Amino acid sequence: MSTYEKDAQALDAYSHAVTTSAERVGPAVVRIDVEREGRRYGYYGAPPRSGGGLGSGFIFSSDGQILTNAHVVENAGHIQVTLADGRKFDAGLVGSDPEVDVAILRIGADHLPVAELGRTPLRVGQLVIAVGNPYGLNWTVTAGVISALDRTLEAPGVRRMTRLIQTDTSINPGNSGGPLVDSAGRVIGITTAMMPMAQGLGFSVPLDVVKDVIARVAHKRTVAPGGVSVGVGGMRVRLEESQRHSSGLTQQFGMEVLEIRPGSPAEQAELKRLDIIITADGEAVTEPRDLQRIVRRHKVGEKLALSFLRGGKQRRVTVVL
Template sequence: MMNTYERDAQALDAYSHAVTQAAERVGPAVVRIDIERGDGRAGRRSSPSGFGGGGLGSGFIFASDGQILTNAHVVEHARRIHVTLADGRTFDAGLVGSDPTVDVAVLRIGADHLPVVELGRAPLKVGQLVIAVGNPYGLNWTVTAGVVSALGRTLEAPGVHKMTNLIQTDTPINPGNSGGPLVDSAGRVVGITTAMMPMAQGLGFSVPLDTVKVVVAKLAQKREMAFVGVTMGVGGMRVKIDEALQRTLKITQQFGMEVMEIRPGGPADRAELKRLDIIISANGEAVKEPRDLQRIVRRHQSGAQIPVQFLRGGRLRKVTVLV
């Protein structure tokens, strides 16, 4: 029978193991972001509230073709954006798009086959362990841990948009952490760290993953609509397919494209695809992320019929989309 000391040591070891494993899983995909403002000077660091100004910040790679998520305020008014990867490589980044109302931005660098984060799917619970990885005060790839203190919080700061439905944590968040991933004990991203309460301890806030997904999907759909040619009228992002579902349905691929945005009246809408469907193939070819679907669709002429396989409600389904 274990004594109190042994039980405490075992609990501490389990906690340390969870934090270590989560940090190791997400760490390779976390990046440092530095900006130059319009006057050519390096951007100032984020304010203590986490809002405004931009400058030094964090981000994370969510698509292997170089797409990066961060906060909109981190890259606000940037003339140039510099991204440093965990392996030390540095790139200039372009701004794909942003939504300041929810403080989310998407960047892209000229690199491919990069390590990416895994996105969480289970709903968060108050008291759940969460870990933040970022670059507070320029201290690169710093790991902090805490718990979810509350959900659905509203935050207002002078001169910025009112933000709602935020995750409140006691995970330390400092200037430079902004834009970095908030992950669960399995290293899966559940949000983007965005702000801390000035003059308070243990009050950090993050944008939840569901909000982030909507922004990514809308930006992807805008890019697709700007393309002159055949489109499917759908936006989404890469997600990992549940392992039990892979075994049950004999699916060999690990990732698919979760549908987060559908253009009303577009091809996908007419085929009755819905939000949260996970597309795994089109025209018999694997779809692991949005660019796979775009590549397949753009090889077809207008009026072509493309068979699409997708997951919904734990079942494998199939529709034909007229593009």
């Protein structure tokens, strides 16, 4: 094979990875338009402004929950989300953590396409793709590599941010809040900032930090009327093919535990963070609302049988509610 043919083959493989990744996450990427209240100073030294703002986000739960940057929706009087299929919805702010620049929105829609979240360690040099709405240009794709991990970002007049992913992926105004994904289209972070006066440097909030915010916001939803609760917060995740095969599972998703409340039934049953709950009372659990629905049928003091995955192996435990 000639050098030209080898180069062409490598380019084809690169293009295929970028194209496939973008196609997988694209349906879950949204545009966020914001009408702001009052005046504020823009993120990373932008001039003071009022009125409208633009950002990106992505759906992480099929019941209309969306992740974006806290600064995208800061001081928002009205938030509108546009889906990849063109539908528009008013959005409410579910929760926000400005310290790590993560916010959760919700729209009145269901059965939506969901971005898959990654679970593998990141490496410097690996291919990454950013999808968003730079300058209002809907669903634009840029690619690059991870150039550093665990970066700290400081700029005049803004919050100090730590544990960031640094990339050379082109990031422009409007990209903020969009997903940074790996070559398989799995989200590994949320695009957050571009360093002023530093050509070609972009930063993203890593998925571990994002999951912590999701857990703090979501754990309240596992509490049913009457105070019946398992005491966990979590999110929907796709099960690995090897896990499904070894456990004989037909479902594709489970609920990954991200937070366990101290003294809760879950803690007493020795559930651990990152366990993946797959059934409750023999019924499939594919996301937090499945567990919530099943828990609602119980009373305080009753028992709930849970099956879960830990370290690739299926386990069972009985929780006293």
